[in-house]
Amino acid sequence: MPRKDILEGVEKFVHPYRVTSGKGFRLKDFDPGDTGGLKMDKHAAAELLARGSEWLAMEQDMLYAQDRWSLLLIFQAMDAAGKDGTIKHVMARVNPQGCEVHSFKQPSAEELAHDFLWRYAKRAPARGRIGIFNRSYYEEVLVVRVHQELLKLQKLPPEHVGKNIWDERLADIAHLEDYLSRQGVIVLKFFLNLSKKEQKKRFMKRLDDKDRNWKFSASDVRERRYWDDYQSAFEEAIRATATPRAPWHVVPADNKWFSRLVVASAIVEAVERLDLAYPKVDAAMKKELAAARVELEAEP
Template sequence: MHEKFKIKTGDHIRLSQLETKGSQHFFKSEAEAKEMLVNDVKKMQHLQQKMYAEGKKAILIIFQGMDTAGKDSCIRHIFSGINPQGCSVTSFKQPTAAELAHDFMWRHYAALPLKGFISIFNRSYYENVLVTRVHPQLLLKESLPGIATTDDVNAEFWDKRFETINSVEKQLTASGTTILKFFLHISKKEQKSRLLQRINDDDKNWKFNYSDLGERKLWDKYQDAYGSMLSHTSVHNAHWYAIPADEKWFSRVAISRIIVHALEEINVIYPVADSDKRKQLVSAAAALNDET
């Protein structure tokens, strides 16, 4: 499954060519998939504990997608069994004035994972080649040299931003961080259905923002921006996975499968006690057994 949805390096992506439903290829039933998710959550818990104990590697998991794509629920279901001591979730909202006074990557550095940890980004620095591409006037708040009006924002500008992101991710992987990037690909029809659910269900009213309708009108521009982002930043050390997201249960199990595969691939192990440590263990055991 990890190969099925991987965006290959050099692929030119158009979202209209990617599936928003994928369950028919993998599972006989939704129940079978949900059982697999339960098993994967247990595996993830065990593997994450080993990674935390080893303290040499880290994982950065990035979720991107259109409004209502299911980012929040994916995080809630997939990481339900992870020890919170070794895991953090950061949601990046609109940047503050202080954050805008720094380079666009600055506010994300502090949330990167420590060795032995998993860091989850609910939206990320990729917003700076998505939202700002659809709304280039937002770039004027960043006081960028050479950008006096939106007319100054050209293809070369976006290429440089992609290069910056790729360079940062290359450095992260070189220092022992595995990067997993998930684009939750939802159809326009399904988004409409989920927005209506937020309006019609009293328990979901709090999720609805009227501004979501304005962003929906820019659907085609966002599709183009996502296609360009996936094409330029799915590289050998940090591939994107385009996950069909019209069926939430499917996207959850697909992502959990990929995360478990990644944890198994990096081969985390519990630290092996050296001779001095073993002597301490023997001495400690003897002292405890001698207690009256």
């Protein structure tokens, strides 16, 4: 399919939810139940997603061979928004040798002994590879902001824990992403925008289904008490760090089939704009290939 047709085909899934400037951004302007006016059954949505995943797999091969660019996909969301499932389905056909998923849990003693970006920065993807952060350094201005007692564990000098610490951390994050983008890292950020009502529904399903009980934690319910605080923190984070080089995508997450299409489309569009191609073989290499052919053909 021609590049122009690919871009025109996916932009309707991407542009309404992309945020490249935080000025005037309000989370309430984005509907978690939005489906872009599409009426599509799960089977049709799965077929469309599969085509996108297959295309991404082909592009990944060129990304790896060209060895110039890398891709960093960051996923943030409230519990039960579908991060794991989205990553699984969108990246289903990608070669695992060229893709790494990092799921950041509570920091270790070693990680707490370093600056707040250290454990994340060292996991940035190498050239030619796709890196996925299932939660990321944004947790440092989300969960740590909501539960500020966690700051004590980070052993910061008292004079550096002031009223501007969150603005300062957001500025540091924005600078890091700008730096990465200038090194050939394509940074795409996804906030899976789940409604509180839909989260409750999914929690209840986990409680009702014995095979899903393992996915439920009592702490999930406790965190719901801080819903408004988290929404405010997400809004501030997006407002401070949305840029053309490192855009946010506020993805409607109440309908999993649609959220996966939006994520896949955003990745397809970004990679397609790189105009990837396999490295061209120069005259010297062609000569080596010809010699190798002669040697192989001469074998008994």
